[in-house]
Amino acid sequence: MMTLWRMAYRNLGRNRRRSALTLIAVGLGMGLLVVLAGLVEGEIDLALRNGIRLRTGHLQVREESYEEEQFSLAWEDLLEDPAGLASRAATLDEVRIATPVLWANGVLGTVDQSMGVRVVGIDPGSEAHAPFRDGLVAGQFLSPDDRSGILIGRRLAESLDLEAGGDICLLVGTANQEPDEAVFTIRGLYDTGVPAYDETTVLLPLDKAQAFTRAEDRASAVWILLHDREDAEAVAATMSEPRFDVVTWRELNAALLSGVEQSTGIMVLMYVVMLAVVAVIVANTLLMSIFERTQEMGILAALGMKGRQILSMFLLEAGTLGAMGVLLGLVLGGLGVLYLATIGLHIGDMTTAAAYSEMAIPSTIYAEFAVQETIMLSVACLVITVLASLYPAWLGARMEPAEALSAL
Amino acid sequence: MSVIEMENVTKVYKIGAIETRALRGLSLTIEQGEFTAIVGPSGSGKTTVLQMIGCLDRPTDGSVEVNGQDVVRLSDSQRADLRKGTIGFIFQFFALIPVLTAYENVELPLLLTGITARDRRERVNELLDAVGLSDRAHHRPDQLSGGEKQRVAVARALAVDPVLVLADEPTANLDTENGNQVMDIMRRLNEEMGTTFVFATHDPRVIPFARRTVELRDGRVSDVWDVPPEMADDPEGLVDRAFDLDGVHVGHRDAL
Numbered sequence: 001m002m003t004l005w006r007m008a009y010r011n012l013g014r015n016r017r018r019s020a021l022t023l024i025a026v027g028l029g030m031g032l033l034v035v036l037a038g039l040v041e042g043e044i045d046l047a048l049r050n051g052i053r054l055r056t057g058h059l060q061v062r063e064e065s066y067e068e069e070q071f072s073l074a075w076e077d078l079l080e081d082p083a084g085l086a087s088r089a090a091t092l093d094e095v096r097i098a099t100p101v102l103w104a105n106g107v108l109g110t111v112d113q114s115m116g117v118r119v120v121g122i123d124p125g126s127e128a129h130a131p132f133r134d135g136l137v138a139g140q141f142l143s144p145d146d147r148s149g150i151l152i153g154r155r156l157a158e159s160l161d162l163e164a165g166g167d168i169c170l171l172v173g174t175a176n177q178e179p180d181e182a183v184f185t186i187r188g189l190y191d192t193g194v195p196a197y198d199e200t201t202v203l204l205p206l207d208k209a210q211a212f213t214r215a216e217d218r219a220s221a222v223w224i225l226l227h228d229r230e231d232a233e234a235v236a237a238t239m240s241e242p243r244f245d246v247v248t249w250r251e252l253n254a255a256l257l258s259g260v261e262q263s264t265g266i267m268v269l270m271y272v273v274m275l276a277v278v279a280v281i282v283a284n285t286l287l288m289s290i291f292e293r294t295q296e297m298g299i300l301a302a303l304g305m306k307g308r309q310i311l312s313m314f315l316l317e318a319g320t321l322g323a324m325g326v327l328l329g330l331v332l333g334g335l336g337v338l339y340l341a342t343i344g345l346h347i348g349d350m351t352t353a354a355a356y357s358e359m360a361i362p363s364t365i366y367a368e369f370a371v372q373e374t375i376m377l378s379v380a381c382l383v384i385t386v387l388a389s390l391y392p393a394w395l396g397a398r399m400e401p402a403e404a405l406s407a408l
Numbered sequence: 409m410s411v412i413e414m415e416n417v418t419k420v421y422k423i424g425a426i427e428t429r430a431l432r433g434l435s436l437t438i439e440q441g442e443f444t445a446i447v448g449p450s451g452s453g454k455t456t457v458l459q460m461i462g463c464l465d466r467p468t469d470g471s472v473e474v475n476g477q478d479v480v481r482l483s484d485s486q487r488a489d490l491r492k493g494t495i496g497f498i499f500q501f502f503a504l505i506p507v508l509t510a511y512e513n514v515e516l517p518l519l520l521t522g523i524t525a526r527d528r529r530e531r532v533n534e535l536l537d538a539v540g541l542s543d544r545a546h547h548r549p550d551q552l553s554g555g556e557k558q559r560v561a562v563a564r565a566l567a568v569d570p571v572l573v574l575a576d577e578p579t580a581n582l583d584t585e586n587g588n589q590v591m592d593i594m595r596r597l598n599e600e601m602g603t604t605f606v607f608a609t610h611d612p613r614v615i616p617f618a619r620r621t622v623e624l625r626d627g628r629v630s631d632v633w634d635v636p637p638e639m640a641d642d643p644e645g646l647v648d649r650a651f652d653l654d655g656v657h658v659g660h661r662d663a664l
Binding site: 003006007010011013014295296298299300301302303304305306307309400401402403405 | 459462464465484485488489491492493497499501503504505506507508512515516517519520564
């Protein structure tokens with residue numbers, strides 16, 4: 001076997017330019033796949049992490065009748081004692097943070113323009129809202145007893161031509177089904193890096209939001225962050241009570257996760273197309289090589305080498321080429337992923353489209369080395385390379401020795 | 409004991425609708441230890457006879473026995489096994505594997521037989537020494553002269569200590585000096601090892617090296633004659649009288 005391998009390896013060096021070009025083709029194909037897999041992995045992971053930290057948390061405890069889409073403020077749809085419930089949740093080991101939140105629909109208006117927004121009442125002291133505090137780009141963060149302050153996204157401020165310190169009129173629906181409006185002072189502007197969120201969300205201190213919407217002490221949900229998101233189902237089971245609906249991050253990010261499933265199908269298709277191109281290139285190289293070495297196969301057969309040994313030699317040749325190509329691809333792909341993980345890929349404002357609003361996709365996405373996919377792709381590339389060489393190798397192995405020897 | 413027995417062998421090549429009869433009921437017996445030349449003009453069937461004996465091709469009709477085995481009935485795999493252990497080949501175009509060194513080329517048939525590395529090493533060195541190429545062992549074919557390449561091919565053909573060595577035009581691509589050197593080596597190894605050598609040639613210069621000559625014409629044996637020992641010291645004139653320079657046989661033993 002060592003001799004077969006040695007011959008296979010040396011045969012690759014006979015036409016160096018051709019072998020090098022094939023190697024580059026396999027390497028580039030493989031590298032591109034590694035980068036694509038890394039980008040998708042990074043995008044999905046980032047979108048999910050953003051979704052969890054900005055919008056959904058790991059768990060939400062809500063009244064069973066609460067309608068998420070309508071941001072219902074009817075008392076029967078709101079939690080009666082959210083603070084008590086949050087305190088209880090916080091005693092669980094798996095829970096990192098539990099805090100009440102209140103959601104309402106609103107319209108933000110200036111003299112010239114108005115825009116529909118999601119109003120979120122938050123406990124400004126809770127660590128759950130660190131992304132907004134950390135993402136503050138102007139002004140200051142809210143304080144719990146602030147009765148007239150509001151925090152808005154920088155993008156929203158830009159589109160309404162507002163700035164920190166300015167006043168804005170907010171109209172909300174209330175628990176008694178009547179609208180109410182008040183003027184708020186913009187305490188600060190935040191930038192979470194997720195355009196869809198920053199353009200549609202304004203924050204109020206929870207007490208003010210409750211008073212403004214007539215929800216009194218009630219809240220839409222207790223918003224929970226866990227130490228490990230995989231504990232979500234277990235904690236949900238612990239928190240479960242007949243009148244509560246305990247919803248996990250998987251259900252809350254169902255749109256994103258189903259998008260991931262769909263994109264996985266598309267990615268697999270891309271992988272298959274790219275690997276098919278690689279396979280054709282390798283098969284072509286090997287076919288040319290076999291036609292050039294027909295007589296040599298006759299010599300090997302004359303020496304007593306059996307068809308399967310000749311077949312093995314060509315498969316080893318393709319395998320060596322494939323393995324070197326995969327290695328090159330891993331290096332190129334690894335460098336690509338490293339670059340995109342550090343610098344990122346700016347995808348612009350396409351994510352602000354309404355269709356994307358449920359997916360917290362940032363304007364710059366960062367790649368992440370997709371270990372599982374890379375292993376899978378490496379193996380697939382190697383296997384496909386060898387499979388692609390089966391036909392040429394078989395063609396070489398089945399030749400009658402006399403016929404092969406006379407091919408001059 | 410007969411090493412080769414061919415009985416009424418026919419070989420027809422079909423290329424499209426055209427049939428070419430390369431052998432037409434050829435019968436031939438070669439005994440162990442012979443050093444036999446198969447001669448005749450181009451197209452007389454010399455190479456085809458070697459291919460039948462060497463299990464590289466199958467006859468259309470007739471029987472071929474090599475070392476007592478009916479090779480016509482053997483499977484491809486059994487024929488490969490027979491070639492591996494019983495038959496050595498030397499070709500006109502040297503037929504070395506270009507990516508292997510002289511040493512590795514000679515070692516290749518031994519690797520297929522699975523003998524130990526130590527025995528292999530000893531055998532390869534012994535053979536390279538026998539053909540005078542010990543100092544060229546680690547050169548690749550493109551670093552060897554034509555004569556050296558053919559000597560490597562001779563060493564390789566003898567690597568597994570075969571019963572029979574078949575050589576197809578072994579001197580055709582060599583100048584007189586190198587051709588004679590290769591024939592000398594083959595003849596010496598035939599005498600020392602008792603290996604049967606059958607070589608096809610239309611080069612009259614190598615006839616004096618043979619002990620017996622089988623002459624083919626139109627796919628049949630047209631004459632068989634023993635080469636007189638004195639021819640080995642020849643007089644080039646004797647050779648010229650036996651064959652004209654176009655390789656067409658115009659004489660035989662009686663003419664010498």
